[in-house]
Amino acid sequence: MIAIGLTLVCIALIWYSKYRPNKTQEQTTFKEDEDELSEIFNRAIEVVSREKYFLNKSLKLSDLAKEISSNERLLSRSINRFSNGNFNKFINSFRIEHSKELLTGGQFDHYTIEAIADECGFSNKVSFYNAFKSETGMSPTQFRAVKQSN
Template sequence: MIAIGLTLLGIALIWYTKYRTGSGGEAKTNEDEEELQLIYNKTIALISDEKYYLNKNVKLSDLASELSYNERQVSRAINRFSSGNFNKFINSFRIEYSKELLIGGQFDHYTIEAIADECGFSNKVSFYNAFKSDTGMSPTQFRAAKQSS
């Protein structure tokens, strides 16, 4: 009889935990969402202001440490509010910077490999792949299209 009672109590507890509604669960979710948004905003500010993306060896752990959060929190914020993981997030800043260099005129004498290096990419292939994924064209095509217009 006690075993049946404990079993029913266990089932009720599991059901309550899984299906409960109300402000308790929602408040926690809203707090989490606000905290993630705050972390994401701080991450963008640091990356932009300090040009963190130019560091070829940038790691999530370094960024998290600089922001005084743990890696999991920063990763969750990036995954939640950007269109990809940490690497894709960093590469999006690098691509935007590379576009400026490709069309600015000041770097017209730079090779594509030199532009990649200047933007924080460790090699030409990863630059080409990230650039093409983001813009739909290669850096060379992008430069030519912007120079002709």
């Protein structure tokens, strides 16, 4: 009886050592996954900034994924991994940077805040105000006033 028990334990150990997950393989897969996500994220940044995709009010994750020849799941994972939020926050960060230029550039001084929001790809004033305040800590009106007084 003891011999059978020891035999079964030995078989289990042999099986486990032969078929257990290989940690170096897992690490390699993780590294390759990180590299792929990083590449996707960099392509997304390039397309969004170069092509000014952020100006499209109806831009969706699927649109950008198609443009960079990726799929939605990988694009979403890359944005979540390498930026400070989800797809909407990622796109809004480009819109906010563009709005800062318009708010301080001089040639748009006669534009209302709503017109600036529209020019930057926001679909409404409320989402613009919320995103702007979240990113800068002040409202667009306050930002414009501070920059004009400097």
